[in-house]
Amino acid sequence: xxxxxxxxxxxxxxxxxxxxxxxxxxxxxxxxxxxxxxxxxxxxxxxxxxxxxxxxxxxxxxxxxxxxxxxxxxxxxxxxxxxxxxxxxxxxxxxxxxxxxxxxxxxxxxxxxxxxxxxxxxxxxxxxxxxxxxx
Numbered sequence: 649x650x651x652x653x654x655x656x657x658x659x660x661x662x663x664x665x666x667x668x669x670x671x672x673x674x675x676x677x678x679x680x681x682x683x684x685x686x687x688x689x690x691x692x693x694x695x696x697x698x699x700x701x702x703x704x705x706x707x708x709x710x711x712x713x714x715x716x717x718x719x720x721x722x723x724x725x726x727x728x729x730x731x732x733x734x735x736x737x738x739x740x741x742x743x744x745x746x747x748x749x750x751x752x753x754x755x756x757x758x759x760x761x762x763x764x765x766x767x768x769x770x771x772x773x774x775x776x777x778x779x780x781x782x783x
Contacts, residue, residue, distance in 0.1 A: 649677050651684050658684065662691045 654677045660666045661674045678685050744751065 649673065651677075651681060654678075654681070654684055655687065658688050658691055662688060662695050 654674055657666060657670060657674050661671055661678075664671075666674065678688055
């Protein structure tokens with residue numbers, strides 16, 4: 649395989665996230681390619697460094713929370729909100745009951761769209777983890 653075909657798999661190889669057959673193809677390439685081996689070693693150093701950083705317990709500076717809350721309060725006070733038009737409960741109930749079929753149809757379309765989006769996401773995700781073609 650060529651380096652440009654292997655490089656996208658190096659982070660997954662370093663992290664141990666590849667399927668075994670894909671990892672075998674990457675390992676075989678790394679055994680014969682100094683350039684990809686160097687890049688793989690660089691990625692491993694980054695991964696190890698991030699693991700060290702993630703393991704540290706970092707304490708926030710004193711006053712951080714108070715500062716955030718203070719700035720948030722200032723920002724909220726400056727913002728001009730549009731007036732809220734109150735609805736009577738009877739009006740809302742009437743509106744919903746008058747449009748039950750429309751609301752049910754919209755909910756059904758939303759569920760079907762969410763299912764289709766999920767199926768598409770799974771298909772794309774599955775194709776990305778597929779074993780690279782050998783040449």
